[in-house]
Amino acid sequence: MALSHAIMTALLEDDMSGYELAKAFDVSLGFFWHASHQQIYQQLHKLAEQGLLDKETVVQRSRPDKILYRLTEAGREELAQWVFGPSRVQEAKDDLWVKLYNLSEANLAHLSGELRQRRDEMMQRLYLYEKIRRRHYAEPDSLPLRRKGVYLALLAGIRQGEQFLAWCDEALSMLSNIDSPSSP
């Protein structure tokens, strides 16, 4: 059960509503994790039931009411313990790799297109994450310990992304050098 711990982690510093969590997930942990709002709401209910989170309804004018969640002491302890627990390597299970195994003349153009699109998406992500890095993690050595961990995760994401870009270029160049069967 890892999503619940990701949620608790996101609540370490700020109390948030489900809606805010879903957005925070997209930027902060977003490089490594994605969760739909439905999933987040479901997990929040469970965590609150288990006493790991406290609810607090915040009435808003001109906006629907929201429910703020806050880590309880029990939640903090559970999270701290969880770090010592086992965790195994999780493969990305990305369709792209499976599709590549099916490369053929029929889908060559399509897959090249998909690669170009992935490349563009990754560029945009990297742009965002590099900005965060420069703004908040310019001097990693002087960060407090916990932030150093966040920095290292961010760095892993950036490096992964840059590696992916380079691979895309290589793959695209290889694919563009293939003669289509209809050409002489």
Next chain:
Amino acid sequence: MALSHAIMTALLEDDMSGYELAKAFDVSLGFFWHASHQQIYQQLHKLAEQGLLDKETVVQRSRPDKILYRLTEAGREELAQWVFGPSRVQEAKDDLWVKLYNLSEANLAHLSGELRQRRDEMMQRLYLYEKIRRRHYAEPDSLPLRRKGVYLALLAGIRQGEQFLAWCDEALSMLSNIDSPSSP
């Protein structure tokens, strides 16, 4: 539904039993995908029911009987169509990143240990995949088209792995430079 397509992809070249598929998954698609045998058996039943695979029971002496699965024409067509369908980026959802967000003096030593372990595991994987690369993909430009796709996927896995190693070293060196709170 991507596992089913990964299974069909694995059956493109060879007919296999569930057991053989599970093992093939660990080596070939293993860099990008993992599936338990239960999951594979379940999917095989479904795919056979849908007419995408054919079953054939092979009686063996000195071994339990096995059930060979073969792609049907319908299966091949479904797979070919699927390649043109949408696919989105899938995050790895690896606990490691979430754990890093929780870095503290209490778990610093533990997380360093986990990093070292991950690094070792990745080294072993890379060793295996580099061997496959040298043996079967030494001259990628002269491969038939489909194998070029497999090569590109393999290459992505290798590059990703190498990047991860480099990141691990950087992370470990950063973490080892932290004074523990009990030392002067």
Next chain:
DNA sequence: AGCAATCATGCAATAAGTTGCATAACCTAA
């Protein structure tokens, strides 16, 4: 005036994936 987007939460049904167990025969090494 109307339309899309944002804020905010949720239910219900289904699909996908995990965990634990069960069976059964052979092979190998201590």
Next chain:
DNA sequence: TTAGGTTATGCAACTTATTGCATGATTGCT
């Protein structure tokens, strides 16, 4: 000889994740 590993498939119960829908006010754009 007996314990552990490999080959081989499967059920049942459970958790996790996805898909599709519903609601409803406000804000900003055209």
